[in-house]
Amino acid sequence: AASFYNPIDILGDSGADRYEKALSTVLKDERINCVMVLLTPTAVVDVEATARSVMTVAARTDRPILTSFMGKERVEPATKMLLRHGIPNYSYPEEMVSSLHAMYRYHLWLQRPEKRYPTYQEFREKAEQIFIDAKRENRTRLNELEVQNVLHAYGFSPPRSLLARTSEEALAAAKGIGFPVVMKIVSPQISHKSDIGGVKVNLNGxxxxxxxxxxITTRVRNLLPSAHITGVLIQEMVPKGREVIIGITSDPQFGHMIMFGMGGIYVEVLKDVSFRIAPLSKEDAHEMIRETKSFPLLRGVRGEPEADIDAIEKSLLVLSQMASDFPQIIEADINPLLVRNRGEGVVAIDARFSIGGD
Known part of the structure; x- marks a missing residue:
């Protein structure tokens, strides 16, 4: 029996006139935005006549009509006719539905409001001399203190930090900051400090x-005897929060790209990250965070309070501004960016910057 609901079944013995009548009737309904015609030829079906009926109706409407005439050689003359009249045909219904889905996504994209691109012009001047000095000295990385100063210049809040070259200086720095503290190796040859045991936390006296x-210093000298040890960085011990990573990478084709993901020591294992081409809009930053699989952790699970997602979005936008201000940045990441509860902001616990070119 025929079906008058969606999908409409006009039976296998339908002639071209029944296809034309059914299509015309359906398109009288203003709620219908598109029609897909599925044809599996039977012994009594005139495939080419059916194609002409579809073409006749398509000429009277501005709504898309897609077809899936199955049968390869038997339907080939009809599908060529359809294509000549701008009606796409698909070998299988799944391809037709996938194409329609892509059209719908593109329609939504066209309907999106114009993106908003905030700028933070006041930050560049504060950090510019640091990059000038690094270039003059032919360095490819910023040192720990330079990284801290760049972060400060762009409004990030790193932990209070002091550089120490001896154990006596380290103790004085720890007392000045206040226990407990964190100690990190400082060396231009070491970017992943945790991998070689170059980080100690919760030092209480x-x-x-x-x-x-x-x-720390003995371990580094044994593992990397050629590494130059500048000293150690003493930092305040920041209360726990949720850890994310934000970063910049320079792609040969797309230029600077901004990255977001769940951070800490597991970022390279989980690989739950998202990217956008710089400069970022507010909408880009909003979407980047929410398209990661771990986003629900930031929203709060099992009674946890929501993290300060607004502060993450602003951090991404500021990092995008930094990428525009200093094209010589090849790679940079802030990992972890410690996210406090909603309204309490973020803390840039650790970061690294690789530079080159102009």
């Missing part, structure tokens, strides 16, 4: 600091 200084 004189003995902890002295032991950590000896352990």
């Amino acid at each position: 004189k003995r902890d600091v002295e032991n950590a200084f000896f352990d």
Whole structure:
């Protein structure tokens, strides 16, 4: 029996006139935006006449009509006719539906409101001398203090930090910042400090600091004897929060791209990241965060409060501005960017910058 609902079944013995009548009737309904015609030829079906009926109706409407005439050689003359009249034909219905879905997504994209591109022009001047000095000295990386100063210049909030070259300086720095503290190796040859045991956390007193200084520097000298050790960085111990990573990478084809993902030591394992071409719009930053699989963790699970997602979005936009201000940045990441609860902001715990070119 025929079906008068969607999908409409006009039976296998339908002639071309029934196809034309059914199509015309359907398109009288203003709620119908598109029609897909599926034809599997039977012994009594005139395929070419059916194609002409479809073409006749298509000429009277501005709404898209897609066809899937199946049968390869038997339907080939009819499908050529359809194509000549601008009616796409697909060998299988799945391809037809996929194409319609792509058309719908493109329609939604066209309907999107104009993107908003915020600018932060006031930051560049504060950081420019750091990049000038690095270029003059032919360095490909910024050192720890330079990284901290760049982050400060662009409005990020790194932990309070002091550079120490001896255990005595490390202890004095720790006392000045206040226990507990974190200690990190500082060397231009070492970018992934945790991988070689170059980070010690939760140091709570004189003995902890002295032991950590000896352990870190000895370990680095044994593992990387050619590495130049500038000293150690003493940082305040920041209360826990959710860790994300944001970064810049320079792509040969697309130029600077901005990255977001869940951070910490597992970022290279989880690979739950998203990218956009710089400069970012507010809409880009909003979407980047929400398209990662781990986004629900930022929203809060099992009674956890929501993280400060607005602060992450602003951080991405500021990083995009930095990429535009300094095209010589080849790669940069802030990992982890510690995200506090909603309204409490973010803290740039660690970062690295690789530079080159002009």
